[in-house]
Amino acid sequence: MPSHIQREFILHFGEMGSRWGINRTVGQIYALLFLSERPLCADDICAALGFSRSNVSMGLKELQGWGLVRRRDLEGDRRDHFATLDDQWQIVRTLIAERKKREIDPTLTKLRELEMQAPEGAETYALGRIGQLREMIETLTGFYEEMNRMETERLVALLKMGSTLRKFAATTGRVVSLGKGSKSKEETS
Amino acid sequence: MPSHIQREFILHFGEMGSRWGINRTVGQIYALLFLSERPLCADDICAALGFSRSNVSMGLKELQGWGLVRRRDLEGDRRDHFATLDDQWQIVRTLIAERKKREIDPTLTKLRELEMQAPEGAETYALGRIGQLREMIETLTGFYEEMNRMETERLVALLKMGSTLRKFAATTGRVVSLGKGSKSKEETS
């Protein structure tokens, strides 16, 4: 039985869950595990949240699919227990990696496909637009991969640099973009 | 009546829409407008996609709410016409800003609230966990705001830097992280 703060937190995650493409149940289960000092078994979760056993089972499966929850064997108890990752930065990495996989990669594949199968010289406007989109997504995912390669400690340092990074881009950016010969002359509205 | 490529693109966006928290209709309307060389009116959209007039009206309203679609008055036609933003980077900025507003900010507010109203000295574990989460979200949104302040041209240059950025973080990062005294000793599994 969760405390007041826990309850609030869990309910909030339930509501937000729907904005995040996971459902209420799954959000609440995650929130409960996130705040729990020790791993919980499915029955604990049923008791705490009042969901059916099968619903909890499904929810845990989905969370494991996301890589956000892990099974932990607890000594002296036959039942499976579950816990969230400890390191919050690892959570973010997992979350972003999964969302990329589900929300970005399929689109990138599709755009490349469409460009390949395009008929000769026709549809210039649409193909141009698709090409722009693809290039941008490639740039973004490239950046992501670069960041993802970094150790957490350095990554966090970078994230906390504040205006330093902007200044760095202001000086170095110019050179690099010249070097690469990016045609960044388009603009609008 | 869209071409084969257009149709494929539109259908893909419809399907992906659901993973993006917008629905099929809205995704398809956006895709259609995105590929269209000139602004379209609601009836054009109905005709092209076969949705009811009211559905299109709702969809356009939602897209305008997201800031992804703009009304354009077309001379000699009384009807409202609609178009997507031209600059794909502006689209990404808009998208991220909106998602932050809808998916991150409410949670940040909630977490701060919970920390404020916490009873004296109790609930140390849960509060610690909530604090970690809040700090991390603050770091991330701070970084986002920093990036968002940059002009597109520089931002793109930065995004395309590849390993240069990682090297920069490797040299400068150390100093910053020492200065801040971040206790990054937790890790797992």
Next chain:
DNA sequence: TGTTTATTTCAGAAATTTCTGAAATAAGAG
């Protein structure tokens, strides 16, 4: 091995979201 306990699956019930057509509202044109 058989018995007990834990977990998963799955068909349909319940809840939610999306979509439509009809009615209401707004906005030009004469």
Next chain:
DNA sequence: CTCTTATTTCAGAAATTTCTGAAATAAACA
């Protein structure tokens, strides 16, 4: 002001997603 055309709203229909309980499966123990 009236007529016409464009747009929005909204109650309920249709479709989709979520959730449950019962049955099936698996896994531990003796």
